[in-house]
Amino acid sequence: MSKNDTVSRGLWLAVILLGGGLAAVTGGLVVRVAGASLQQALGAAFAVFLGLATLGLSMRRFMTE
Numbered sequence: 217m218s219k220n221d222t223v224s225r226g227l228w229l230a231v232i233l234l235g236g237g238l239a240a241v242t243g244g245l246v247v248r249v250a251g252a253s254l255q256q257a258l259g260a261a262f263a264v265f266l267g268l269a270t271l272g273l274s275m276r277r278f279m280t281e
Contacts, residue, residue: 232268232273236272240264
């Protein structure tokens with residue numbers, strides 16, 4: 217594994233996790249504004265984060281390997 221590949225993997229991971237976190241916060245706020253309880257909003261945000269992080273990591277692996 218070259219040094220550039222290691223840097224690229226870290227950068228991809230950071231972008232995917234930050235994007236997932238931003239989407240999770242947005243999704244949680246939308247669910248909360250729609251009238252859900254705090255626990256439901258946190259659960260929805262967690263589900264959005266897990267789904268997008270998993271999808272993003274899988275897509276990166278598919279596209280780069």
